[in-house]
Amino acid sequence: MRFSDVIGLENIKSELAGIADSGRIPHAMLFTEDAGSGALPLLLSFIQYISCKNRADGDSCGKCPSCSKISKMVHPDLHFVFPVSATSSGGSKQTSDNFISVWRSAILNNPYITEQQFNEACGVENKLGRISVAEASSIFKKLTMTSFEGGNKYMVIWLPERMNQETSNKLLKLLEEPPANTYLFLVSQSPERVLLTIQSRCRLLRVPPIDPSSLALYLKNSFSFNEDEALLWARISGGSLSKATSLISESLEHSKNDELAEMLINSSLSKDLSGVIRVWEEVAQFTRESQLGFCRTLLESIRRIYMISIGADDISFIPGMRREIYTQWAKKVNPTFFQRGADLVNGAMADIERNVNPKYIFADLGNRFFLTL
Numbered sequence: 001m002r003f004s005d006v007i008g009l010e011n012i013k014s015e016l017a018g019i020a021d022s023g024r025i026p027h028a029m030l031f032t033e034d035a036g037s038g039a040l041p042l043l044l045s046f047i048q049y050i051s052c053k054n055r056a057d058g059d060s061c062g063k064c065p066s067c068s069k070i071s072k073m074v075h076p077d078l079h080f081v082f083p084v085s086a087t088s089s090g091g092s093k094q095t096s097d098n099f100i101s102v103w104r105s106a107i108l109n110n111p112y113i114t115e116q117q118f119n120e121a122c123g124v125e126n127k128l129g130r131i132s133v134a135e136a137s138s139i140f141k142k143l144t145m146t147s148f149e150g151g152n153k154y155m156v157i158w159l160p161e162r163m164n165q166e167t168s169n170k171l172l173k174l175l176e177e178p179p180a181n182t183y184l185f186l187v188s189q190s191p192e193r194v195l196l197t198i199q200s201r202c203r204l205l206r207v208p209p210i211d212p213s214s215l216a217l218y219l220k221n222s223f224s225f226n227e228d229e230a231l232l233w234a235r236i237s238g239g240s241l242s243k244a245t246s247l248i249s250e251s252l253e254h255s256k257n258d259e260l261a262e263m264l265i266n267s268s269l270s271k272d273l274s275g276v277i278r279v280w281e282e283v284a285q286f287t288r289e290s291q292l293g294f295c296r297t298l299l300e301s302i303r304r305i306y307m308i309s310i311g312a313d314d315i316s317f318i319p320g321m322r323r324e325i326y327t328q329w330a331k332k333v334n335p336t337f338f339q340r341g342a343d344l345v346n347g348a349m350a351d352i353e354r355n356v357n358p359k360y361i362f363a364d365l366g367n368r369f370f371l372t373l
């Protein structure tokens, strides 16, 4: 990664380039951030800059052998440590080396990855990973070896807050007397949980949130937003790329669900069976969580039609442009449908929880809507 690949953070990029240019790089640095600011990509581009022999204009060249290996995360003197879950096969002896290929492809794919997303990539969703004592021994071994390429050795420790006391104490020895040409870089999202003795041996570097205009520019290009929309998302997310992308995808999913729920109701009312089938085939492909989201939207649509049918337009919370179509539906829907429809959707949600085949659940729901509406 080059500094130019990192979104915003211009001041801190120049600060880091200045540190590298001065030749006085601290042997231990602790980068801290709120998740999504980009501390990890920033650090990776810093390491690439330090190692690059052709750096110019405050950035690495991106083409020399060192840049090429670091950008693919395959440089033999660049080591990574990150939390892994002891529940995965391998038990408490599990170290980062067991997951290095997952790590590499996850970071190359998204250097702004969250801990939760990385756990999902490792196949452990609901269990916090940790950095074990076995890991500390492995760090020690790697850093006391001679460097493979005769240059610096780098150890990146992602989320040192996941180390326990014993691991931290072992690491402390390395921080006190780091071997020559060895650099330990820690990236923490909860620095208050990193042992004070570790913090005090590191140069601290606070990575601020991404400034709204840089983040907005990135979002504008990635999601084809207009400028105002992009700036709004950048502000709402407080300068965190991961927060912005998760809020945006939730919102897109929400409007997709609205569209599908409306298509189901409309097709059922107009007796268009092929429209109903299209909806259930699509929803059956969703993840379980998204299927539940679709059901909640469908319940909300039923509630909206009901509110209009009883003349309670003012508390129906229907967006202005959709009001006309809901009013049309309210005229067509048989009043007995409201309770029946809600029961059908709630039944489908219970079936999803019970792991019934989603194709069956949604085909059945679709057909019943078609017949009852």
Ligand SMILES: [Zn+2]
Residues within 6 Å of the ligand: 051, 052, 053, 054, 055, 060, 061, 062, 063, 064, 065, 066, 067, 068
């Ligand atoms: Zn280079």
